[in-house]
Amino acid sequence: MSEEFITLTFPDGSNRKYHKDIxxxxxxxxxxxxxxxxxxxxxxxxxxxxxxxxxxHDGKITINTWESDDGQYTFWHSSAHLMAxxxxxxxxxxxxxxxxxxxNGFYYDIDFGDQPFGLDQLDKVEQKMIELARQKSRxxxxxxxxxxxxxxxxxxDNEYKIDLINELEEGTITFYQQGTFIDLCRGPHVPDTxxxxxxxxxxxxxxxxxxxxxSKQLTRIYGISFPKQKLLDEYLHQVEEAKKRDHKKLGRELxxxxxxxxxxxxxxxxxxxxxxxxxxxxxxxxxxxKHRGYQEVITPHxxxxxxxxxxxxxxxxxxxxxxxxxxxxxxxxLKPMNCPHHHRIYSNELRSYRDLPVRLAEFGxxxxxxxxxxxxxxxxxxxxxxxxxxxYCTHDQLKDEIKNVIDLTQxxxxxxxxxxxxxxxFRDDNEEKYGGDMEYWERAQKEIQExxxxxxxxxxxxxxxxxxxxxxxxxxxxDAIGRKWQLGTxxxxxxxxxxxxxxxxxSDNDRHRPVIIHRAPFGSMERFVSILIxxxxxxxxxxLAPLQAKVxxxxxxxxxxxxxxxxxxxxxxxxxxxxxxxxKIGAKIRDAENSKIPYMIIMGEREREQNTVSVRxxxxxxxxxxxxxxxxxxxxxxxxxxxxxxxSI
RNA sequence: GCCAAUGUAGCUCAGCCGGUAGAGCAACGCUCUCGUAAAGCGUAGAUCAUCGGUUCGAAUCCGUUCAUUGGCUCCA
Numbered sequence: 001m002s003e004e005f006i007t008l009t010f011p012d013g014s015n016r017k018y019h020k021d022i023x024x025x026x027x028x029x030x031x032x033x034x035x036x037x038x039x040x041x042x043x044x045x046x047x048x049x050x051x052x053x054x055x056x057h058d059g060k061i062t063i064n065t066w067e068s069d070d071g072q073y074t075f076w077h078s079s080a081h082l083m084a085x086x087x088x089x090x091x092x093x094x095x096x097x098x099x100x101x102x103x104n105g106f107y108y109d110i111d112f113g114d115q116p117f118g119l120d121q122l123d124k125v126e127q128k129m130i131e132l133a134r135q136k137s138r139x140x141x142x143x144x145x146x147x148x149x150x151x152x153x154x155x156x157d158n159e160y161k162i163d164l165i166n167e168l169e170e171g172t173i174t175f176y177q178q179g180t181f182i183d184l185c186r187g188p189h190v191p192d193t194x195x196x197x198x199x200x201x202x203x204x205x206x207x208x209x210x211x212x213x214x215s216k217q218l219t220r221i222y223g224i225s226f227p228k229q230k231l232l233d234e235y236l237h238q239v240e241e242a243k244k245r246d247h248k249k250l251g252r253e254l255x256x257x258x259x260x261x262x263x264x265x266x267x268x269x270x271x272x273x274x275x276x277x278x279x280x281x282x283x284x285x286x287x288x289x290k291h292r293g294y295q296e297v298i299t300p301h302x303x304x305x306x307x308x309x310x311x312x313x314x315x316x317x318x319x320x321x322x323x324x325x326x327x328x329x330x331x332x333x334l335k336p337m338n339c340p341h342h343h344r345i346y347s348n349e350l351r352s353y354r355d356l357p358v359r360l361a362e363f364g365x366x367x368x369x370x371x372x373x374x375x376x377x378x379x380x381x382x383x384x385x386x387x388x389x390x391x392y393c394t395h396d397q398l399k400d401e402i403k404n405v406i407d408l409t410q411x412x413x414x415x416x417x418x419x420x421x422x423x424x425x426f427r428d429d430n431e432e433k434y435g436g437d438m439e440y441w442e443r444a445q446k447e448i449q450e451x452x453x454x455x456x457x458x459x460x461x462x463x464x465x466x467x468x469x470x471x472x473x474x475x476x477x478x479d480a481i482g483r484k485w486q487l488g489t490x491x492x493x494x495x496x497x498x499x500x501x502x503x504x505x506x507s508d509n510d511r512h513r514p515v516i517i518h519r520a521p522f523g524s525m526e527r528f529v530s531i532l533i534x535x536x537x538x539x540x541x542x543x544l545a546p547l548q549a550k551v552x553x554x555x556x557x558x559x560x561x562x563x564x565x566x567x568x569x570x571x572x573x574x575x576x577x578x579x580x581x582x583x584k585i586g587a588k589i590r591d592a593e594n595s596k597i598p599y600m601i602i603m604g605e606r607e608r609e610q611n612t613v614s615v616r617x618x619x620x621x622x623x624x625x626x627x628x629x630x631x632x633x634x635x636x637x638x639x640x641x642x643x644x645x646x647x648s649i
Numbered sequence: 650g651c652c653a654a655u656g657u658a659g660c661u662c663a664g665c666c667g668g669u670a671g672a673g674c675a676a677c678g679c680u681c682u683c684g685u686a687a688a689g690c691g692u693a694g695a696u697c698a699u700c701g702g703u704u705c706g707a708a709u710c711c712g713u714u715c716a717u718u719g720g721c722u723c724c725a
Contacts, residue, residue, distance in 0.1 A: 202719090204720080206651055206653070206721055207651095207720075208651080208652095208721060213723090217652060218721095252660085253660090259716095261698090311725090317725060319723090320725090368724080370723085370724075371723065372716090376718085469725080552685090554683065555682040555684090557682070582682070582683090583688085584683055585685060586683090586685065586688090588685090590686040591686090606684085614684080614685075616685065622685060
């Protein structure tokens with residue numbers, strides 16, 4: 001290897017030789033002036049660097065522009081600094097915490113002291129940002145000693161930065177300055193502020209310093225920025241579109257659910273349409289589980305507090321449970337989970353190894369006292385139903401059972417057309433968060449990973465995400481507009497069998513401990529329905545639609561023929577209604593379209609004579625005329641096959 | 650629970666600097682019996698979330714409580 005030259009490999013696989021210590025900008029210039037103009041930063045061997053930083057070694061290089069994630073990351077990081085500069089100009093007393101880029105934009109946590117900071121002040125900050133951006137201030141990097149860094153912030157009386165610096169190693173501390181604002185920061189940044197052309201500050205929130213409830217709460221300002229006004233407009237338009245599929249809006253419009261203050265916050269009431277939808281989902285999963293050897297059980301909504309003391313849940317989750325109620329001389333609690341009930345069912349009889357695995361399933365309704373600020377439509381509630389099941393098996397059966405559960409879960413999400421990412425959630429070394437022996441944990445984690453490998457799953461491991469009694473496999477689905485939701489989980493549990501003294505008689509005639517798998521593909525029916533509504537934007541596939549077709553007679557003269565057809569469709573197991581209002585056909589169609597009903601069946605003179613139906617498909621319009629019987633079969637087939645509509649995005 | 654914002658008819662919203670509520674859609678009634686995204690006319694519907702304060706007078710200003718929304722924290 002030469003001292004003077006380095007070889008850089010570009011994303012397309014090509015190589016080029018450069019003088020050692022060439023900067024990113026010079027590399028970009030060597031390719032094209034256009035690229036150099038658009039370059040924001042470079043990524044070398046996985047780390048993002050400033051454009052003017054010298055490259056010292058051979059390696060893979062990417063010139064980051066707005067088009068890449070790393071480029072946006074740099075852009076938004078610099079935008080956070082720009083916002084801080086604007087805030088500093090307007091509020092010189094403000095003290096700054098942290099200000100990172102995030103998935104969609106950036107934020108900065110700021111301590112405004114006693115000055116309240118409200119939404120109406122965001123405009124001013126925005127304007128200031130644009131004004132400052134136009135000054136084209138360079139982002140300049142400085143390496144400082146720890147002592148210098150500390151004294152800088154002592155002078156500013158900023159305890160937050162001091163807190164951060166104290167955790168840094170001497171020699172690694174850098175500041176970046178643009179305009180009048182200087183900030184502790186490891187970078188990288190865009191070359192200068194002029195690339196930031198459009199800014200929107202989007203949200204204001206309280207955020208605890210370092211995420212700790214006991215620390216001071218800072219004001220967090222969220223924003224997003226773009227290199228062109230047009231991109232900002234597009235982004236805002238997209239946000240508007242996303243709002244249109246909000247399940248809280250559609251849930252009301254489509255008659256899915258309501259929340260009533262007289263009943264209580266976080267306690268959803270399922271309306272007829274929502275109940276139909278939920279029952280369809282339950283039937284779907286129930287049938288599938290029946291095929292896979294599950295037995296269904298039903299357990300009560302309250303139980304003696306001792307049950308949860310035995311399970312160990314009570315002390316862990318005391319704050320998020322409804323207070324116990326006194327019954328006779330005992331204390332009872334609304335059930336916050338179904339597991340202990342199922343464990344008692346397991347213990348109801350002596351189990352032989354020949355009986356295992358025992359798979360107990362229940363659509364079990366549970367109640368948890370969620371913090372008031374957490375409640376959200378159907379997706380975060382205080383009373384909800386889990387599609388819960390517990391599988392009791394021998395150690396030898398464990399891996400196969402996990403495989404079956406993964407297979408079921410994948411089948412379920414495939415049916416809804418949702419792509420799935422898999423995460424193995426393991427423990428970290430915080431002893432207090434977990435129950436049970438370390439030995440069990442290691443074993444369970446090893447087995448889960450082995451199964452994932454054997455199934456050739458594409459997974460990632462995240463430490464610290466386990467539940468308190470065991471590691472999990474989490475299924476993270478992506479919806480139609482790319483948002484991610486953690487849904488189904490599979491958990492391996494060695495703790496509860498001990499606590500509940502669960503046993504089975506082995507072939508050796510001795511007692512043994514079974515292993516438990518907890519699993520819930522949907523997680524909660526409430527949350528899953530909220531996600532389905534947003535995924536389909538309310539345009540459900542035929543098999544899920546609460547009302548599958550509306551028969552629309554042209555005028556009252558055809559009402560009876562329409563009713564006849566409706567009855568025939570109903571007898572075929574389809575959900576159909578007739579619209580006999582004295583409205584014009586256009587109005588009937590419009591109302592049916594707005595209610596997102598998949599099929600509209602129009603009946604008039606022609607149809608009655610020829611025994612046909614004229615059919616419209618939701619959002620697609622007239623799809624022509626069919627002999628009645630043929631259409632009935634077509635509809636039936638589409639519903640039975642659980643066909644997915646083309647997604648509207 | 651904490652921070653910020655919001656709360657006017659079933660829904661969507663108007664109501665300026667205080668002078669005691671207004672529209673569209675929906676509902677209901679009547680007329681029209683109609684061919685692929687809104688027929689016409691009429692009727693009814695609101696102690697302006699709550700409690701309290703300021704004021705001659707409060708939907709409007711101030712405070713309380715409740716709820717909702719967006720975040721933070723939490724999520725068996």
